[in-house]
Amino acid sequence: xxxTDPIRRPSLHxxxxxxxxxxxxxxxxxxxxxxxxKALCASFGVSRTPLREALKVLASEGFVILxxxxxxxxxxxxxxxxxxxxxxxxxxxxxxxxxxxxxxxAAGIAWIETRHAxxxxxxxxxxxxAYFQANQDIHQALxxxxxxxxLEEQHRLLAARIQRARFMANLSDDRWAxxxxxxEAMMDRLRGRDGEGLGQLMKRHMMNKHAALVRALxxxxxxxxxxxxSD
Amino acid sequence: xxxTDPIRRPSLHxxxxxxxxxxxxxxxxxxxxxxxxKALCASFGVSRTPLREALKVLASEGFVILxxxxxxxxxxxxxxxxxxxxxxxxxxxxxxxxxxxxxxxAAGIAWIETRHAxxxxxxxxxxxxAYFQANQDIHQALxxxxxxxxLEEQHRLLAARIQRARFMANLSDDRWAxxxxxxEAMMDRLRGRDGEGLGQLMKRHMMNKHAALVRALxxxxxxxxxxxxSD
DNA sequence: AAACGTAATTATGAATTCATAATTCACTTT
DNA sequence: AAAGTGAATTATGAATTCATAATTACGTTT
Numbered sequence: 159x160x161x162t163d164p165i166r167r168p169s170l171h172x173x174x175x176x177x178x179x180x181x182x183x184x185x186x187x188x189x190x191x192x193x194x195x196k197a198l199c200a201s202f203g204v205s206r207t208p209l210r211e212a213l214k215v216l217a218s219e220g221f222v223i224l225x226x227x228x229x230x231x232x233x234x235x236x237x238x239x240x241x242x243x244x245x246x247x248x249x250x251x252x253x254x255x256x257x258x259x260x261x262x263x264a265a266g267i268a269w270i271e272t273r274h275a276x277x278x279x280x281x282x283x284x285x286x287x288a289y290f291q292a293n294q295d296i297h298q299a300l301x302x303x304x305x306x307x308x309l310e311e312q313h314r315l316l317a318a319r320i321q322r323a324r325f326m327a328n329l330s331d332d333r334w335a336x337x338x339x340x341x342e343a344m345m346d347r348l349r350g351r352d353g354e355g356l357g358q359l360m361k362r363h364m365m366n367k368h369a370a371l372v373r374a375l376x377x378x379x380x381x382x383x384x385x386x387x388s389d
Numbered sequence: 390x391x392x393t394d395p396i397r398r399p400s401l402h403x404x405x406x407x408x409x410x411x412x413x414x415x416x417x418x419x420x421x422x423x424x425x426x427k428a429l430c431a432s433f434g435v436s437r438t439p440l441r442e443a444l445k446v447l448a449s450e451g452f453v454i455l456x457x458x459x460x461x462x463x464x465x466x467x468x469x470x471x472x473x474x475x476x477x478x479x480x481x482x483x484x485x486x487x488x489x490x491x492x493x494x495a496a497g498i499a500w501i502e503t504r505h506a507x508x509x510x511x512x513x514x515x516x517x518x519a520y521f522q523a524n525q526d527i528h529q530a531l532x533x534x535x536x537x538x539x540l541e542e543q544h545r546l547l548a549a550r551i552q553r554a555r556f557m558a559n560l561s562d563d564r565w566a567x568x569x570x571x572x573e574a575m576m577d578r579l580r581g582r583d584g585e586g587l588g589q590l591m592k593r594h595m596m597n598k599h600a601a602l603v604r605a606l607x608x609x610x611x612x613x614x615x616x617x618x619s620d
Numbered sequence: 621a622a623a624c625g626t627a628a629t630t631a632t633g634a635a636t637t638c639a640t641a642a643t644t645c646a647c648t649t650t
Numbered sequence: 651a652a653a654g655t656g657a658a659t660t661a662t663g664a665a666t667t668c669a670t671a672a673t674t675a676c677g678t679t680t
Binding site: 426427437441457458459460 | 660661662663
Binding site: 316 | 438442455457473483537
């Protein structure tokens with residue numbers, strides 16, 4: 159970073175967009191809940207204007223729903239949105255895989271190797287939290303490694319939107335093992351810089367993830383409380 | 390549309406987002422130009438608050454750039470954005486092609502056939518305007534025909550962002566003929582409901598479009614005023 | 621007591637106001 | 651005359667105010 163880079167002083171509304179989005183993704187603001195304008199103004203120590211500007215942005219990103227004269231509510235992750243988002247994310251990740259194999263340097267791949275190893279360790283000790291973190295790191299690194307900011311931005315927002323589905327946290331042992339296998343295969347392609355192959359694997363990986371999630375959701379909706387789905 | 394659909398009364402800022410985006414895409418507001426807040430407030434007959442809310446949304450969509458204490462300027466379509474957007478749009482269209490073949494009903498395909506015919510007519514008479522309209526109708530119909538609103542929304546915004554590159558309006562005869570060929574091939578796959586094939590063709594179609602555009606831009610930047618590129 | 625209707629309260633959308641940063645322009649200095 | 655300085659103007663970010671829509675609370679009627 160140069161010493162003469164322009165000074166960055168994020169405006170209030172930008173700051174608020176980030177903070178509110180985090181609150182939503184971290185599930186501090188629950189889907190379906192009203193966004194308490196007044197209370198948030200008080201706790202953030204800002205007036206309504208920048209907060210409302212931030213809500214407009216979050217609405218355009220799909221994190222909140224604005225209803226006329228009834229303010230903002232946190233958007234629910236509907237089944238339809240899930241079913242629609244996964245194929246799009248899968249397509250984006252396919253592209254990411256193709257490009258990452260061309261663009262990543264050795265250090266980038268090496269870092270992914272370390273996260274992959276961490277993921278295997280987490281799997282071995284059934285440490286879900288560490289697993290999810292490593293998994294997310296890998297996917298993010300691949301997308302970022304594609305070197306395409308448009309792709310990165312689209313992926314980031316879409317992934318954030320569906321990530322907050324709480325059931326994403328569950329993961330059956332079968333699916334977990336399968337996901338690990340898929341990741342091993344992906345690493346192979348990455349090592350060989352087989353972009354085409356990595357892209358296809360990443361696409362299928364996402365589709366399998368979606369399928370597992372759907373199976374779990376359908377089972378759940380039938381009343382049976384299963385151990386849990388997805389990764 | 391049901392008789393009991395919720396009443397839609399778009400808020401001022403929603404209306405303004407649409408209107409301003411149109412002004413930008415239609416090139417009434419030129420890239421790099423400052424967005425004249427006051428003047429727009431006057432001509433739209435609204436106060437600054439909803440207009441500024443709209444600008445925040447447009448900024449998050451990438452149509453304007455907000456600079457601290459210096460207001461909004463219309464975002465330029467940079468070469469980097471072009472180079473990054475095309476692969477993403479291509480990936481989205483590939484997915485659209487796959488899904489459209491599954492989802493479109495006979496009427497949907499029939500309508501696309503009529504637009505395809507219109508496109509051929511326009512090509513025969515070298516009617517660029519009619520050609521672009523038919524071409525856009527076809528791509529839009531295929532994306533919409535995928536029946537995936539997330540996909541449709543992402544595609545719509547990305548396409549709008551790059552569409553306003555004025556040079557998109559140019560089209561060399563060679564590339565034009567090639568594009569027609571590609572569309573013929575696409576129609577074949579659509580008729581045969583070969584989603585895989587259609588998707589691959591649509592992806593390649595977009596990549597070819599990008600390549601043609603890049604060739605034209607590079608030639609232009611070397612000073613030669615070419616007849617014009619792309620479709 | 622339940623249901624309806626009306627008044628009071630609250631929350632929201634939008635306009636206005638206010639403080640401050642940026643720009644412009646006149647003026648000084650060399 | 652050109653360059654630099656500083657005051658005046660303008661534009662922007664944010665707070666506040668205002669009008670109105672929605673919700674709640676209450677009282678009335680059956």
